[in-house]
Amino acid sequence: MQTKNSRQKGAALITVMLVIALVSVIAVNLGSKLQMQITRMGNLQQAEQTYWMWLSAEDVLKEALKRELNENDGVANNQQSWASRSGPFPVEGGQIAARVRDLSSCFNLNSMVTDEEDPGTLERRKRQYKALLQGVELDEYQAQGLTDSLVDWIDGDTQLSGSNGAEDPDYQGLPKPYLAANSLLLDVSELRMIRGYSREVVRKLRPYVCVIPNETALMINVNTLKEDQAALLTAVTEGKMSLQDAQSFLSNRPETGYESNEEVDEVEAIANVKSELNGELSELDVESEYFQLTAYIQWGDVEMKARSVLHVNNGEVATLYRAMGE
Numbered sequence: 001m002q003t004k005n006s007r008q009k010g011a012a013l014i015t016v017m018l019v020i021a022l023v024s025v026i027a028v029n030l031g032s033k034l035q036m037q038i039t040r041m042g043n044l045q046q047a048e049q050t051y052w053m054w055l056s057a058e059d060v061l062k063e064a065l066k067r068e069l070n071e072n073d074g075v076a077n078n079q080q081s082w083a084s085r086s087g088p089f090p091v092e093g094g095q096i097a098a099r100v101r102d103l104s105s106c107f108n109l110n111s112m113v114t115d116e117e118d119p120g121t122l123e124r125r126k127r128q129y130k131a132l133l134q135g136v137e138l139d140e141y142q143a144q145g146l147t148d149s150l151v152d153w154i155d156g157d158t159q160l161s162g163s164n165g166a167e168d169p170d171y172q173g174l175p176k177p178y179l180a181a182n183s184l185l186l187d188v189s190e191l192r193m194i195r196g197y198s199r200e201v202v203r204k205l206r207p208y209v210c211v212i213p214n215e216t217a218l219m220i221n222v223n224t225l226k227e228d229q230a231a232l233l234t235a236v237t238e239g240k241m242s243l244q245d246a247q248s249f250l251s252n253r254p255e256t257g258y259e260s261n262e263e264v265d266e267v268e269a270i271a272n273v274k275s276e277l278n279g280e281l282s283e284l285d286v287e288s289e290y291f292q293l294t295a296y297i298q299w300g301d302v303e304m305k306a307r308s309v310l311h312v313n314n315g316e317v318a319t320l321y322r323a324m325g326e
Helices: 004-071 119-135 140-154 168-172 188-193 199-205 227-236 243-251 261-265 268-276
Strands: 086-091 094-102 290-299 302-313 316-324
Touching: 004 094, 004 290, 004 302, 004 316, 086 290, 119 140, 119 227, 188 199, 227 243, 243 268, 261 268
Parallel strands: none
Antiparallel strands: 086 094, 094 290, 290 302, 302 316
């Protein structure tokens, strides 16, 4: 038979074992939490590092734009250093690459909103945009619907801009209802919210369109257009310049582009089109003010794609907009 003393020793041993087990569980739990905290802090550090690398890329571009545009009186062309894709460059712990886009080498979607006292300009913009949509192989009916729904999305009223427009009731009837923005776009990705702008439509449009925050002007720099963007010239001329003529014009540009708008106007193809449009071709230019930086950054385990819109004004460069991701 067990004595009282042996039973007490057995109970004490069980208690010690329970305490050891409890301490082990607590230690494992604390260790897991500590490991998670270390991982989290590491991720935060890497994310912060990529953010500062992004801002550094901005600063480098700002200096390049300021120097080159000041030296050329605001004239921009594809032979300037900002226009070349840079990288990827190795940095300690990762790498960075950058691409710069002149936002005067694309159709500014916000230009589809104009002064209410100037309805003629809005109708002209609609014809130009419709011509661009048809230039990317969309049929006339679809192009008309996409044009009207875009105008309704960004104008400030709730009235349909055309028979194919879309306002609040069209979006409220969806399985996940929402309202039309009735404000300017900030990013091309917002097109997916607008009726008719499917993934395929946006894919076709991306090489030709862009968004300049809080800017409704439409200016096309003939020096920075790429030859495969000839459809933009066909669009702004409302189809008066054929795609073939537009391609010929772009392929025959001087190596460093035109130095003034007057020089562009002297080109026969442009002069002929202006004549057909009764002199209305003010969208063409050789100067640029807005640029988009797309930075591709990898540092540690973090990969990031980031965009910045920069504005050059009076010799200074300011950041208007930043966004991460696609």
